[in-house]
Structures are given as structure tokens and as C-alpha cells.
Amino acid sequence: VPVTMRDVAQQAGVSIKTVSRVVNHEGEISDATRERVTSVIDELGYRPNVLARALVTQRTQTLGLVVVTIDNPFFSEIASVVQAAAREHHYHTFLASTENNLTDELNILESLAAQGVDGIIVCPTYLSNENLLQFAERFRPIVSIHNPVEHPHISQVRADIRLGAHIAVDYLCEKGHIRIGMVASTESPPERRWREHGYAAGLAEHGIRFEPRWVCRGHSTIEGGYEAAKQLLAGYPDLTALLAYNDLMAVGALRACQELGRRVPEDCAVVGFDDSAVAAVTTPALTTVRVDKRELGRCAVERLFEMIDNPDEVYPPLVLRPELVVRQSA
Amino acid sequence: VPVTMRDVAQQAGVSIKTVSRVVNHEGEISDATRERVTSVIDELGYRPNVLARALVTQRTQTLGLVVVTIDNPFFSEIASVVQAAAREHHYHTFLASTENNLTDELNILESLAAQGVDGIIVCPTYLSNENLLQFAERFRPIVSIHNPVEHPHISQVRADIRLGAHIAVDYLCEKGHIRIGMVASTESPPERRWREHGYAAGLAEHGIRFEPRWVCRGHSTIEGGYEAAKQLLAGYPDLTALLAYNDLMAVGALRACQELGRRVPEDCAVVGFDDSAVAAVTTPALTTVRVDKRELGRCAVERLFEMIDNPDEVYPPLVLRPELVVRQSA
């Protein structure tokens, strides 16, 4: 038996519109009326029906967050921040995880739009640029974490991943490493392999020739990193260092080294990426490229609200600078 | 410019109700009419407004998931499962994390209810029984993971945690351990310390006296586990094994051992709880009590939908049996 505005109005002896004004702190109202209405609201335990409100205002006070997988601590940390930041704005967050399922992703976006969310954050999207741009034509605003897309309805927030990989290679080279392998990801489409670009650029800067066969791809999981690293170290035993796509793959690389009897970092240095929660708890602890996930999530939410409030504005990309965290593995 | 049912009806030359029937696959409709309407729907790109529908059906096709913190892999895995299972039922999931903030939790529940979610899963709740039961009086249905509460509107799905701790102690005793410490959690209120009960029961079974001073509490994080374990091992150096509240605390215990120069498992065995993603990647890998998180999440969602469909039924608790996963740390 939900209490409606009509019930409150009746009980307080005022019009439904007056109740609405009290609830929304809007317009001039005599103190006497406000107090009377307020006390009836408390008495009856009235709570505005947000659906009815949303139907007329076209605002649901909800946003959608689409992540690739929440099992990776990188994404769960972002989900945590986004959800908390949204709540500070009195917004609720729909969480959807695509689990790398490309056909599903468009469905998920469509259904979030159909739900009437006021905005969507994708983190990241694996949609083709074409599909994404097409979606942006009929839905706005969108904040994309990690995808460099150009569209007035999409704003991007990302870390300079290319630079991060470059910094890591730089560090390894200065430590004297010359043969550095890369444990890369099969999930990244060719046009988004910034870590590999940064890796190549870092090598070039130190006059080291880029060897395509020293790049081995696997799934961006512990298992995938283990397989790729094992393959690299078996095929090219003279590699003395590995740069991994993310911390999970780096953990896999650590296992591979252990299994092959290569001490880390003495026989083979390993550098991760993300500085996610696992990085500090492995043995040896991971040297890794830190991306400020809290900042990334916070910025994405702030940006989304700016776009909701100013639909005609076009916002420039926001790019965070990663930094190397040196622990024990390199 | 959203397309409405009215637009479709006009274009197809039928009534709005006929469009509704086509959209909802309801009632008898001539093939000719259905086809005409369907093609207009495609042509115009019509999508039903779920808010309007929800306003009249009193069903939003959304559910709320409240977790303590999503940064703990135990909860992020459950969140992942719940979200996916809900989506199979064409439901969207609101994610809210309380971050151990008790006053916020009631607000979060209230605002999810105000959002009109069709049901809520709490995982777990730290609300007092009084507050929870009061909330259940005005909202239903609720599925509670891990809280043994009795209320017709609340159904519980949980693992037998007490048994899990008992099994772990059993294992340690059979390995010859006599002095077993417990790295417990400050977050658990006294009436919910099932791990400690299981720990005591396990000791009793083996004729070992329970020593309250061998139980040390800390925050249920890596840091908290580190502190508690260090305190235990410093105060009682003759302890030969530690049972931890969860895997994060066990990881902290591992660090404490390392720092104190105690080899694991030779000088001090460590057993974790949950079998979360970190358990397999530490060195040594954690022996831990596995709780089937996927099953827990799946059951919670199934149960919630049963309750939504049968509001008058009262469902018995669902209790999963944990098992010990033996790796290297014990």
C-alpha cells in the first residue's frame, strides 16, 4: 500500500501541487503550509515515486557502467569509485559486465538506454568505432574510459598507456636489460595496442631493435600470462626481462619463471601494468606501471555529470599520467 | 526525439493498444496486422519506454545488489555472477557498496526501494536485526547472503561457515598442530562469529583447549591480517598454525610470517577462507576453505525471482557446504 502525493494532499488539506512543491523545495510556500505538509509526509511515511517523476522529467537519476569484466581488480576498483561518486550526486548505478562478449555489448548499451539512464560510462568498450559512433547518435552522453573516440556525445577519460609502457621499458633498459620480451594481450585489437607502441618506442630510444617475435599474446588473465610467458622464455631463453599487459598476466609470468627455474628479478625481471591490488601481494612483489584508478573513475563521473548538465558543450579528452612503482620483481 | 507507441500506431494505422499487444506478444492478432506493426517498429526504431511500463505494471525489471565492499574479490565475484544471472532474466542490476558504513546502509536500502527495484540482494548486511526486520516490513522480497535472519520477506542463502572453519581446524590437527591461532575480524559482531565457533568446535573435537588469547582481531583486509598475525606470533611464538578470517587476512599473515622469518608452512601453517582469486597466486599458494561464490550468487538470484513470482511462499534457508582446498601454505 504505497502512499501517494494525493494521499498526503488530502490529509494535509492542500492541493497535490503544493505537496510537490514541498517535496522538491521549489517555489514560495508559507511556513505554516510547509510544516503541515512535512509533518503529514513523515506521519504517512510518504516517499516520492521516482518512476512517475522520471516519466515526466525525462531524468531517471541513474547511470550505466559497462565494464569488460569485474573479476579483474582494475575494473572492480573503478566500479567501486564510480558507484560511490554517483551516489554523492544522488544517482544510482547500473552495473553491466560484458565478459568480452562483443555481440552482447551492443545489446547491453541499448538496454541501458532503454532503461532511461541519464548517461553511460564504458570501461572500456570493444565495440567497433562504427558501432560506437552509431550508438552515440541516438544516445548521449557517454564517457569512455580508455577509448580514444571522437564524437561530440562521447568524452574520453584515460591514462596515457603508451607512455606507461615507454616508462617501464626505459627503466628496464637503464637497469641494463637489452633483451626484453612483451607479454601482450589477444583482446586488444591492432589499433589499440598502445602498450606495444610504447614498448617499441622505449626500445628505439635506447637504440634497441624491436623484435616482433619477442612479443607473445595471450588472454589478459593469469592463465594467459602464464602461457605467453612460458612460450617466450622457452623460445628465447636469453630474454632477461618481460613487460606484461596487466598485473594478472604479470602474475602468470611470475609463475612461468618459477616453473622454469628462473629467479625473479635476477634471471628474469618482470614488470606489470595497472598496479592493481594483487601487485603488492605476490612474491616477489610486482614492479608495475601505476594507473590511478580512483582518479580515473572520479573524473569519468564528474565529466559525465558535466555533460548531462551541458548537453551542447564538447569536452576535450582527459589524460592521466601513469607512473612506475618499483617493488621487487624488476 | 523518442518514438512512442502512438507514433507507431499512427504510422501503421492501428490503435495504440494493438501496438502494445505486438510488443508484448500478447493476445490474438492477425498475421497481417502483426507484420505491419512490426515493420513500422523496425522502420521507426521504436523502443518501448520501460519507465512508463513500470509505472503501470509496478514492475521495473531491476534488482538491487548491496555488497560490503567490491574491492574484496569475494564480493566482486558474486557481483559478477548476480549481474549476469539477472540479465538472463532480462533484469538490470543496481550495484551499491556500503564500504562498512552502517548509517549509509539503511539509506542505500531505502533509496533502492524508492527506485522501485523488484527485489534486493544483500551480501551481507550489517544492519541490526531490528533495522533489517523493520525494513523487510515495508519492502519485499529480500535475499540475504550470509545473514541468518528469520522473516517471511527475507530468504537466506549462505555457506556453512562454521563448518568450514571446523574442517580447517580438523585438517590442521590431523597434521599434528596443537597450538593454532586465529586471525579474526573486528567487523563481525559477536553474534556472527561463526568462524570462531567452528574453530573452537574443531579444537574441542581434538581435545585441545580453546585459548581466547590465541584469537586476535583485525580489519578484514591484508593490512589487518598482517597486524593481527604479527601480534599473535610475537606474543605466542610457539603457535604453529594460523586460521584466517578470509584470504585477504591470510595474505597479511603470510607477510607477517615472512617478516618474522617464519617459513610457511614449515614453521607456521596458514589457512585462508573463501578461496578467492588471490589464494592461488600467493607464494606459497594458500590452503583455504572454498566457498562456492558462483553457486552462492546464482542461488541468490534464482531465489529472488522465485520470491518475486510467489510473494506468499516462505522459503527455507539454502545452505552450501564449504570444502578445504589444500595448496602449499598448510
Added chain:
DNA sequence: CTGAAAGCGCTTACAG
């Protein structure tokens, strides 16, 4: 097999 009317619970102009 199809449709006209009423209403879900609010807010948006518009009056007074």
C-alpha cells in the same frame, strides 16, 4: 481479432 477510456503518480505550464 481490434479499440476507446481510464489511470499509474508525478511535473509542467498557466492562472489567480
Added chain:
DNA sequence: CTGAAAGCGCTTACAG
């Protein structure tokens, strides 16, 4: 400072 009317985009009875 307050209210009566119209409407957001659907579905629920009720007719025919």
C-alpha cells in the same frame, strides 16, 4: 502563496 488542468508513455479492464 496556492490550485486545476493537461500530459509523460505505457497497460488494465471492458467492449464489441
